[in-house]
Structure formats: structure tokens, C-alpha cells
Amino acid sequence: MTHTDSTRRPVGPPVLQSAEDISPVQPGDVVGRYRIAERIGAGGMAEVFRATMEGEWGYRKQVVLKLVLPELASNEEYVELFLDEARLTAALAHPNLPQTYELGVHHGRHFITMEYVHGLSLWKVVQRSRERRMLLPVDVSLKVVGQLLECLSYVHHATDETGGALNIVHRDVSPGNLIVTDEGAVKLLDFGIARARISEHRTAAGQVRGKMGYMSPEQCRGLAVDHRTDLYATGTLLYLLTVGLGPFEQRGDFFAMVQACAAGEFPKPRDLQPGLDPELERIILTALALRPEDRYESAGAMLDALDALALKLKIMPRTRGVAATLRELFPERPPPPPLRRRTSSRVMRSVTAPRPGSELATEPQNAAAPRASAPPPPPVPSASLMEEDDESSAMTTVDGFTPVATPRVFPTRRVAVITAVVVAVVLSLAAAIVAVTRPEPDNVPPPVPLKQFPEKKV
Numbered sequence: 001m002t003h004t005d006s007t008r009r010p011v012g013p014p015v016l017q018s019a020e021d022i023s024p025v026q027p028g029d030v031v032g033r034y035r036i037a038e039r040i041g042a043g044g045m046a047e048v049f050r051a052t053m054e055g056e057w058g059y060r061k062q063v064v065l066k067l068v069l070p071e072l073a074s075n076e077e078y079v080e081l082f083l084d085e086a087r088l089t090a091a092l093a094h095p096n097l098p099q100t101y102e103l104g105v106h107h108g109r110h111f112i113t114m115e116y117v118h119g120l121s122l123w124k125v126v127q128r129s130r131e132r133r134m135l136l137p138v139d140v141s142l143k144v145v146g147q148l149l150e151c152l153s154y155v156h157h158a159t160d161e162t163g164g165a166l167n168i169v170h171r172d173v174s175p176g177n178l179i180v181t182d183e184g185a186v187k188l189l190d191f192g193i194a195r196a197r198i199s200e201h202r203t204a205a206g207q208v209r210g211k212m213g214y215m216s217p218e219q220c221r222g223l224a225v226d227h228r229t230d231l232y233a234t235g236t237l238l239y240l241l242t243v244g245l246g247p248f249e250q251r252g253d254f255f256a257m258v259q260a261c262a263a264g265e266f267p268k269p270r271d272l273q274p275g276l277d278p279e280l281e282r283i284i285l286t287a288l289a290l291r292p293e294d295r296y297e298s299a300g301a302m303l304d305a306l307d308a309l310a311l312k313l314k315i316m317p318r319t320r321g322v323a324a325t326l327r328e329l330f331p332e333r334p335p336p337p338p339l340r341r342r343t344s345s346r347v348m349r350s351v352t353a354p355r356p357g358s359e360l361a362t363e364p365q366n367a368a369a370p371r372a373s374a375p376p377p378p379p380v381p382s383a384s385l386m387e388e389d390d391e392s393s394a395m396t397t398v399d400g401f402t403p404v405a406t407p408r409v410f411p412t413r414r415v416a417v418i419t420a421v422v423v424a425v426v427l428s429l430a431a432a433i434v435a436v437t438r439p440e441p442d443n444v445p446p447p448v449p450l451k452q453f454p455e456k457k458v
């Protein structure tokens, strides 16, 4: 068992320790009250473990333990950033943020423990859908981005105990810092480079931090940033999810990306995906405006625009739709506990995504340290359509790009609704008969073969 320093340290200077004096943490080691289970990730500043907190009477809780990298444990600037992350996230509580539990220090390495979020990073979801030559259904993309905006709205308006604005800007909104849970919830991670009133002195203008491909023009140029930088990054995500490529992904190299970003040069979404709804393109372009004052003024305003779009498209973005898509993309994942109703038809279609001209993919380089190797480019998909079951009500495809739901909450055509109900009842009965005669190993119905999707616009 390893020794752990006090985790109830009073306010004071951080503990700094040189890398040579630090032995690596292994599965089975005990750090504070936590036993390390496995290493689940590492970023520029910390390594991340799944760990278990064990108490008496069989109490066990899974947590994530984030430890400063050994080589940075003596770097005061990084350690202060890490402490900022801990102090900042401790002050926040929102359904789309993992809850922080504790800040401690173990053999000279500071650590944070937090809620373990069981799911997949959005980057993995994007990669898998590229492998499958698919785009996520628009309702799924809107739900993912909508949850992020709910979270950002909360974060941007967060206050301290006295009601003073904290002025938090995350600055690193990117697919690797978002986890999509099996239930379809999206959680924003990694406030490692977040800027807030309490840390302003350490994040002066002139420093470039963030991930290339998602950084705002002002961030690329090392200028001062505000909450609209996060809205820009959210725009790049919406672009990535609905176009299939990041806005700067076709640039030849890292510096070309920086240049294009600083100049606001990227292909319009509909140039790459002509079937994309014009209003969706308008929303993306507003979020990606070069000048912050031309973007949405707040996360709430952008969310309103997405809600209005969903209404116009007659789709209903829901977490269960996200969950169903995740099951579709990752059939190898163990199914979630059986707490859902029987499913009905849902459509997920493949699209003609552009082949990137670049070797760079969109979960790329940290600005400070570009990586040499690049993730695989997205495939060139064929135009086809795939059907999938989930818990949504009957779906009908109305545009040439994405499935569009006809949800129960839009009773515009009574006859259509009644017909849909009758069809649903008949299908449910048929499904029930099939379920009785041929039990499935899990709740996910078998995939339906791909179909050609007719070229048709709204």
C-alpha cells in the first residue's frame, strides 16, 4: 500500500515534486481512499484512472481519479492550472457535468476524484460512424449539441457563493472532452484550461491553449476570449456531426489549419453536404462567425435556434434517440439494464461525406504540441439508408439528408396520427409475437439491411 499525504491541506502553496521521485501508479495501488482499477486515459496534463472507493458494509463506488502527470508534478504553472480545475469544478453542479468529489495529493502528485461517467467519448462515436460511412441522424446531433449548450449556459452563468459571476470559459470544447453515456446523456469534461475570474492572472492573453480544429479565431491568435469562444467550438462540433468533417479538416497541415481558422476560411456546410437543411447551415455559420459579436450572444440563444429548427423539421431530439444510435454503432457494448419499453422503427442513414484532403482529423493536435500521427480519414460513404429500432415513435423520412421524426407531440395531421397509431399497434402486436416466439439475447432488435436513399430535398 502506498503512502498518501493529507487531503485536508489548508490553503497554501501547491506541493511540487520532481518526476524522479515519483513512482508510477498501477492498477491495485491505493491512492487516498481509492483503489486503482485501470488507466482509462491521459491528456496533456494528467492521467486518468478508474478507481473504486470501498467502505464498510460492502459500500463500493466507482470514481475517476485524475492525477497530474509525473513530469509536470514539479511544474508550478501546470500544477496551479490543475488546482484551478479542481476549485472550479467543485463549485459546479449540473446534470451534464461530472460531479467532483475530492482534491488530494499523493506522493507529490495532485489528484481530483470525480463521478465516473460510463460511456464513450464523442470522438469515438464520430470515428465509429465514419467507419460505418454514416452520419448521425440530425435529431441525435441536435440532442448531443443541445445538451452541451445546456451545460455551457449553466457554466457561463455560474456564480460564487456570494453571487459574483465566475465568468467561466471552458476553452477546450472538443469531441474528446465530451462523453456520451449509454443512456444518451452528454457530459462535458476537462476544465483543465478553463478560464475563470479566479484564475485570470494565470491565463493571460498571448497564450494559445486548446485543440486545433475547435479553437475560435481569437483563441488561435492568442487574443482574449470570452464565452463566445465556447459557442464557436460548439459550432465546429455541430459542423463535424452534421457534415461528417470538421470545418478545417481538409487543410493540409497544422499551420494551414491555424491560418484558415484565424481568417475564418472553411467550406460552407452545404457545399460539402448539399442535402443539409439551410436553416441548420445558418445556425452553424452564425456560431462560426469570425467576430465574436456576430455569433450567438449566449448558449441559450443558440439552443433556442436549435429548438426552433427541430420544430421546423418536426423532429424531437431525445436522449433515448442518442442512446439508440449508440447501441446501433456499438453493438459490442454490453446492453444497458432493461428499463425501456419495446422499440419501434427509427432511421439512420448513411451519407456522402466528403473525403478530407487533409491527413489531419478533427480530434487533433493540442495547440501547444501538435501530434505527428493523424487519425484515419473518414471513408467515402455510399448513399444508403439504414433502419434501426429504438424507443421513438414512428419515424418518417422527409428530406434527402437525415431522418425526420413524426413525433406524437406534433399532432398537425390527425389522420396521419391515427394511421400511425394503428400501424404502431399492429407492429407492436407483431413484435410481441416475434418476441414470444424468438427471444432476443438483448433488447436491441436485429439490424435491417441498408437501402438506397432517394435524392430529395425539403
Ligand SMILES: Nc1ncnc2c1ncn2[C@@H]1O[C@H](COP(=O)(O)OP(=O)(O)O)[C@@H](O)[C@H]1O
Pocket: 040, 041, 042, 043, 044, 045, 046, 047, 048, 064, 066, 098, 114, 115, 116, 117, 118, 121, 176, 177, 179, 189, 190, 191, 192
Ligand atoms: N469523469 C470521467 N468519466 C469517465 N471517463 C473520464 C472522466 N474524466 C476523464 N475521462 C477519460 O479520460 C480522458 C482524459 O481526461 P481529461 O479530463 O480530458 O484529461 P486531460 O486534461 O488530460 O485531457 C477523457 O478523454 C476521458 O476518456
Ligand SMILES: [Mg+2]
Pocket: 043, 176, 177, 190
Ligand atoms: Mg481532455
